[in-house]
Amino acid sequence: MSTETTPVAVVEEKKKEGLFSKKNLRVLRDPLDDTNPVTVQILGVCSALAVTVQVKPAIIMALGVTVVTAFSNLIISLIRNTIPNRIRIIVQLIVAAMLVTIVDQLLKAYMFDVSKKLSVFVGLIITNCIVMGRLEAFALAQKPWPSFLDGIGNGLGYGIILVIVAVIREVLGSGSVLGFKVVPQWLYDMGYVNNGLMMLPPAALFLIGIFIWWQRSRNRKLINAS
Amino acid sequence: MKIAQKLLNSVRPHFKEGGRFEKLHPAFDALETFLFVPGHTTSQGVHVRDAIDLKRTMFTVIVALVPTLLFGMWNVGYQHHLAYGMEASLVDNFLFGFWKVLPIIIVSYAVGLGVEFIFAIVRNHQVSEGYLVTGLLIPLTMPVTIPLWMVALGAIFCTVLGKEIFGGTGMNFMNPALLARAFMFFAFPAYMSGDIWTDLSPEAGHALVDAYSGATNLVTFDANFTKLPSPADMFWGFEQGSIGETSAFACLIGALILIATGIGSWQIIVSCVVGVLVMGLFLNVVAPADVPTHAMHTPAYYHLLMGGFAFGAVYMATDPVSAAQTETGKWIYGLLIGMFTVILRVFNPAYPEGVMLSILLMNVFAPLIDHIVVEQHIKNRKKRA
Numbered sequence: 001m002s003t004e005t006t007p008v009a010v011v012e013e014k015k016k017e018g019l020f021s022k023k024n025l026r027v028l029r030d031p032l033d034d035t036n037p038v039t040v041q042i043l044g045v046c047s048a049l050a051v052t053v054q055v056k057p058a059i060i061m062a063l064g065v066t067v068v069t070a071f072s073n074l075i076i077s078l079i080r081n082t083i084p085n086r087i088r089i090i091v092q093l094i095v096a097a098m099l100v101t102i103v104d105q106l107l108k109a110y111m112f113d114v115s116k117k118l119s120v121f122v123g124l125i126i127t128n129c130i131v132m133g134r135l136e137a138f139a140l141a142q143k144p145w146p147s148f149l150d151g152i153g154n155g156l157g158y159g160i161i162l163v164i165v166a167v168i169r170e171v172l173g174s175g176s177v178l179g180f181k182v183v184p185q186w187l188y189d190m191g192y193v194n195n196g197l198m199m200l201p202p203a204a205l206f207l208i209g210i211f212i213w214w215q216r217s218r219n220r221k222l223i224n225a226s
Numbered sequence: 227m228k229i230a231q232k233l234l235n236s237v238r239p240h241f242k243e244g245g246r247f248e249k250l251h252p253a254f255d256a257l258e259t260f261l262f263v264p265g266h267t268t269s270q271g272v273h274v275r276d277a278i279d280l281k282r283t284m285f286t287v288i289v290a291l292v293p294t295l296l297f298g299m300w301n302v303g304y305q306h307h308l309a310y311g312m313e314a315s316l317v318d319n320f321l322f323g324f325w326k327v328l329p330i331i332i333v334s335y336a337v338g339l340g341v342e343f344i345f346a347i348v349r350n351h352q353v354s355e356g357y358l359v360t361g362l363l364i365p366l367t368m369p370v371t372i373p374l375w376m377v378a379l380g381a382i383f384c385t386v387l388g389k390e391i392f393g394g395t396g397m398n399f400m401n402p403a404l405l406a407r408a409f410m411f412f413a414f415p416a417y418m419s420g421d422i423w424t425d426l427s428p429e430a431g432h433a434l435v436d437a438y439s440g441a442t443n444l445v446t447f448d449a450n451f452t453k454l455p456s457p458a459d460m461f462w463g464f465e466q467g468s469i470g471e472t473s474a475f476a477c478l479i480g481a482l483i484l485i486a487t488g489i490g491s492w493q494i495i496v497s498c499v500v501g502v503l504v505m506g507l508f509l510n511v512v513a514p515a516d517v518p519t520h521a522m523h524t525p526a527y528y529h530l531l532m533g534g535f536a537f538g539a540v541y542m543a544t545d546p547v548s549a550a551q552t553e554t555g556k557w558i559y560g561l562l563i564g565m566f567t568v569i570l571r572v573f574n575p576a577y578p579e580g581v582m583l584s585i586l587l588m589n590v591f592a593p594l595i596d597h598i599v600v601e602q603h604i605k606n607r608k609k610r611a
Contacts, residue, residue, distance in 0.1 A: 193373075193416070193417070195413045196413050197409065197413035198413070200412060
């Protein structure tokens with residue numbers, strides 16, 4: 001039985017792939033959990049510590065990174081066959097830098113207060129390990145469409161962690177989400193106090209660590225066979 | 227005791243494999259071995275028979291902690307009555323402190339052991355005695371005014387992130403009790419520093435005396451060290467501070483117990499003291515001559531008596547799990563703790579309690595120190611060969 005079915009599967013693979021074929025969806029979905037850039041690849045942790053004190057900057061940052069990874073992946077993938085191997089890093093940097101500049105200018109034009117809060121970290125998306133990592137590992141060897149999806153997936157995978165960490169930090173640290181008070185006043189009257197540790201960068205490290213712990217105990221695929 | 231034995235025997239079958247509460251077996255086991263010497267022996271392999279097991283080790287440390295605990299309770303009452311200008315007898319002072327400190331101890335033990343039991347049941351391992359000491363160290367490093375829910379949070383934090391996440395007792399690379407204190411110091415700074423060291427619950431008919439100041443010695447000496455209380459007062463511990471840390475004398479008794487029983491490493495305690503003295507004397511030499519009240523002029527031995535140094539050096543730095551293991555390593559580890567303590571106290575007024583941070587820092591470096599010591603030893607032996 002099995003010997004008969006295998007060739008058929010191969011033939012089917014050779015047909016033109018749909019835009020959202022199973023394989024492409026996997027490229028999009030895997031970074032959300034199995035190959036999450038922050039908790040599994042351990043990339044982009046520095047910015048995750050810096051911009052997660054409040055939820056709003058975290059969301060903006062996540063969107064910015066998603067846009068940059070997606071389009072830099074797309075562009076690099078389109079020109080991948082013409083990039084000389086020896087200067088590929090420089091080419092990648094130029095593409096990423098251009099996109100980051102666009103995002104930065106857009107933020108400054110339309111969301112000045114958030115842009116001020118994110119300060120240097122928007123500019124530092126260029127050096128965000130996720131961007132370079134995906135360009136090197138994926139876009140240089142894949143077709144444009146899957147590369148684009150991979151960029152979106154990794155950007156969102158990064159964004160999920162950012163938002164989860166930011167929500168916890170803002171609720172425990174300032175008692176609010178997106179600026180709205182969520183911890184009721186009667187709790188404060190009873191003696192509850194905001195947790196000052198959550199406002200400090202190490203808190204993000206703890207939370208990401210706990211998240212990794214939880215993720216590995218849930219997702220058996222990630223447990224090292226040691 | 228006989229009744230307890232009978233009770234345990236009658237419920238034991240339920241906790242055995244196949245019993246109704248099989249899942250709760252670690253909890254039962256912990257309670258049983260806590261009350262009675264277990265009757266089972268190893269069935270195979272070579273093993274060491276020794277009177278000193280983990281339980282006795284932990285219990286010795288608790289005995290060593292008793293002087294600081296008793297003195298701390300008395301001092302809580304003493305400081306309270308002093309702030310209101312009241313005369314109080316020794317027993318009054320002690321009882322006042324007893325009722326203030328007891329809830330903190332109970333919360334610390336209940337929450338911490340609760341977390342340990344949950345982990346033991348979920349992970350199906352034995353409940354270990356490690357928390358017996360941690361549970362007492364946490365209250366002793368707290369100000370008496372600390373809200374109880376913060377103590378609970380600190381206990382949860384240190385048990386889960388300080389210990390269980392790395393595999394439980396004996397696998398932690400930092401001292402869990404200190405981790406709890408550091409967590410609370412950064413999480414609730416308003417409750418861990420400032421004017422919170424004396425319990426100021428109102429007394430009918432008495433007002434705070436004018437001379438009352440909430441500042442501890444560590445804050446005072448940063449501004450002007452000549453305003454510190456006399457060294458004798460600081461040695462005996464008639465000063466404000468965390469519950470257990472004020473009396474260097476009580477810590478000294480504890481140190482003698484720990485050293486005499488061989489539980490605590492005397493190398494670490496001595497090297498901590500030497501580190502403080504060396505750094506203190508060095509700062510005295512280089513201190514600016516035109517500012518006679520500068521913190522760098524503080525006599526070196528003051529640093530031994532002030533704040534929590536004695537407590538930290540005796541009970542925290544000697545933690546056998548998180549300290550350095552090699553003999554040479556212990557000296558390096560202790561010396562650096564002492565030196566960093568003085569540096570942090572003198573140069574960083576934002577973190578008055580330098581002992582806590584320097585011990586935690588050296589906990590992290592202890593494995594590295596051991597590694598270097600062992601490598602060096604191997605190199606020396608090879609050269610000789």
